[in-house]
Amino acid sequence: MTTVPPAVARARFAAFVSRALREARSRGMTDTDIKAATGIPPSTFHRWQTTEGGLPRWEKVAAFCAGLDIPTSAAAAALGISDRTREPEPEPTEDPDLRRLGRILRDPAVPESEKQAIRHTIRMLSRATRTEAGD
Template sequence: MASLEARRAAFGRFVRRALEDAKDRRISIKEIERRAGMGSTTFYRWRDGDWTKDPRPTQVDAFCEALDIPTRAAYRALGWGADGKPADQPDAVFDPELRAIQRKLMDPNVSDTAKESIRNMLRLIIGSNGNGRRAAGQD
């Protein structure tokens, strides 16, 4: 999935074009609001990339339906699948040391004993007793 910044820009361009097309077809902002059942503030924020959470799929659907635009174009701009849900998230970016630990733990050539030693050291560092809970006396 593309970064949030890239998705904001892509969806902003999509909304800008949709609003320009609506103006060319003489569909007023008030009419878009009425058809979509939402205020213009929402789609102006989308256009300007002024959002931190993905728009609600129901609102995107309503906006597209109000302008007779295929929702798949909006979903594509947002990096969503055809079902209106976000595509797979990218793997988290880790520090090089964390990636090295992950590689060791997944490497079939590293012995189970060595892997258990790594896990025990990590548990000591984070104060875990191995089941995801803090060890007794760890606050």
């Protein structure tokens, strides 16, 4: 694996961001739309277009790519990093309702009949979702 000097990575990433913003604007997106889609403020993605400052945090780059429907591999290539060297993407946050159901199902004080009803409902919802998705 070749390590890319930081100055080169910044220059390549700046070009990547400029292309991504140009393509987004060609689809009619404004800075406000880009911020809404990515969660990244315009001041940040405009700064990324320069070669000044440090390299961006991967989670911000991933959010930028996801919001603009760009593969993160393109950003990783621009930054000169591979899947092995990239910071891991954070685990998705578990839904609080699912955590609550898990606590109820593990609680020895909850009657078994209530647990069975919860499991049955979850199975039915899962089947309905798979059927609607065409599985």
